[in-house]
Amino acid sequence: xxxxxxxxxxEVVERPASVVKELIENSIDAGASRIDVDIERGGHxxxxxxxxxxxxxxxxxxxxxxxxxxxxxxxxxxxxxILSLGFRGEALASISSVSRLTLTSRPREQSEAWQAHCExxxxxxxxxxxxxxxGTTIDVADxxxxxxxxxxxxxxxxxxxxxxxxVFKRIALSHPSITLNLTHNxxxxxxxxxxxxxxxxxxxxxxxxxxxxxNAIYTQVDYEGITLEAWLGNEQVLRSSSDCQFSFVNGRGMxxxxxxxxxxxxxxxxxxxxxxxxxxxxxxxxxxxVDVNVHPAKHEVRxxxxxxxxxFICKSVLDALIDTQG
Ligand code: ADP
Ligand code: MG
Numbered sequence: 668x669x670x671x672x673x674x675x676x677x678e679v680v681e682r683p684a685s686v687v688k689e690l691i692e693n694s695i696d697a698g699a700s701r702i703d704v705d706i707e708r709g710g711h712x713x714x715x716x717x718x719x720x721x722x723x724x725x726x727x728x729x730x731x732x733x734x735x736x737x738x739x740x741x742x743x744x745x746x747x748x749i750l751s752l753g754f755r756g757e758a759l760a761s762i763s764s765v766s767r768l769t770l771t772s773r774p775r776e777q778s779e780a781w782q783a784h785c786e787x788x789x790x791x792x793x794x795x796x797x798x799x800x801x802g803t804t805i806d807v808a809d810x811x812x813x814x815x816x817x818x819x820x821x822x823x824x825x826x827x828x829x830x831x832x833x834v835f836k837r838i839a840l841s842h843p844s845i846t847l848n849l850t851h852n853x854x855x856x857x858x859x860x861x862x863x864x865x866x867x868x869x870x871x872x873x874x875x876x877x878x879x880x881x882n883a884i885y886t887q888v889d890y891e892g893i894t895l896e897a898w899l900g901n902e903q904v905l906r907s908s909s910d911c912q913f914s915f916v917n918g919r920g921m922x923x924x925x926x927x928x929x930x931x932x933x934x935x936x937x938x939x940x941x942x943x944x945x946x947x948x949x950x951x952x953x954x955x956x957v958d959v960n961v962h963p964a965k966h967e968v969r970x971x972x973x974x975x976x977x978x979f980i981c982k983s984v985l986d987a988l989i990d991t992q993g
Contacts, residue, residue: 680761682821683710683810684830689758690805691838691847694718699802700861701846704835708852709827711810711818719802722774728783729792732759732770759805764790765817766810772803832857833910836874837920840913840947843870871898871947875911879945886987893952893976895983899930900945901991911945916957916968918949923968926950929977933984952976 680686687704694702697720707713723731762768763785773780780799785792811818821827828851839847839859843866849857862869872880883898900911914926926948934941958969970976 680765680810680817682830683714683827684834686710686714686762686766686807686810687716687831688834688838689762690714690716690807691834693758694720694803695838695842695845697721697803699845701848703848703850704831705850706828706831706852709821709824710831711821711824711827712808714807714810715804717802717804719800722777722801722803723770723772724774724777725781725794728770728772728781728794732763732768732783732785732790732792760790762807765814766812767808769806769808770803771797771799771806773799773801775801834920837913837915839874840871841915841918841920841949843867867896868898875913875945875947879911883947884987884991886983888979888983888986890979890983892956893950893979895948895950895980897946897948897984897987899984899987911947912943913947915949917951917954921968925970925973925977926980929980930984933981933988936985937988948980950976950980 680689683706687706687710691702691704694716697718699718699720701719703717705713705715759768759770767784767786769782769784771780771782780797782795782797782799783792784795811821832849835847835849835857839845839857843862844864846861847857847859848855859870859873862873868880868885871883879900880898882901884901885898887896888894912927914921914923916923916926930944930946930948931941934944952970956971958971
């Protein structure tokens with residue numbers, strides 16, 4: 668199965684940041700309230716994640732590492748309306764086919780922890796007893812050690828870590844009630860203590876900066892089942908560049924062209940040409956009106972009524988910007 672897994676890995680595992688994203692999403696799916704991510708050398712040497720989620724039972728460890736092991740889809744209707752973050756059932760198998768992966772876990776009801784190690788051509792899984800608190804640790808070492816062509820595409824340690832940080836910030840913004848900690852080469856880089864779900868602005872301040880949130884224009888608009896909640900950079904922080912553009916659709920971070928376009932158009936109409944407005948925007952639509960699986964890495968969406976969504980965002984943002992002027 669190694670080859671098939673490595674082919675799948677080509678889709679799922681583009682770079683260390685994609686591993687981090689898949690692992691964190693699994694922890695969120697498992698109900699974790701705390702996730703610690705430790706990175707070594709831009710993730711190329713090691714990515715280690717610990718969570719306090721529901722854990723994986725001993726006799727399911729091997730299954731978790733095999734392809735299409737997902738327990739998250741039970742029928743087609745589920746597929747259409749799924750809000751659970753991951754559902755393709757190939758992330759762990761893919762990652763383990765291009766790294767040395769160790770999975771250690773203890774569900775609350777299991778008296779001892781077990782560890783599964785997966786490496787080599789046959790993807791043989793070895794199980795050993797281990798010591799571990801409730802929850803799961805996944806250790807991904809030597810990413811792409813057996814796929815030199817992929818390894819060649821890795822950028823510098825600094826660049827790869829920036830991608831990881833970006834993924835981390837996006838997840839932190841969409842999950843304020845989860846405590847998230849990130850270290851790089853043993854140094855704490857990001858610490859996001861849990862905040863109440865209704866205190867999103869506090870998490871935004873932690874992730875994007877207090878200056879942004881203090882000056883941001885806030886708006887919330889509902890229209891025919893679409894909801895927009897937005898923090899919009901005002902003129903003082905407008906030049907803060909594209910690394911402060913965060914959009915989410917139904918809780919997932921998206922780098923969506925349509926959303927970006929709608930927001931820029933609104934800024935342009937309100938205040939003239941603006942290159943890179945800063946914003947944090949949450950959009951909720953009915954899951955049936957949106958296809959999140961356009962790309963396997965899930966950065967893109969396709970709206971059923973894209974024109975409507977575009978114009979709704981544009982108008983809502985424009986109204987908020989003009990209101991502030993007046
Ligand atoms: P998917 O998330 O699409 O189901 P993955 O390959 O990402 O597929 O994970 C395989 C399975 O392993 C999951 O369905 C889940 O049952 C289990 N799993 C993975 N990570 C965790 C975790 N951190 N805590 C609990 N279970 C996990
Ligand atoms: Mg997953």
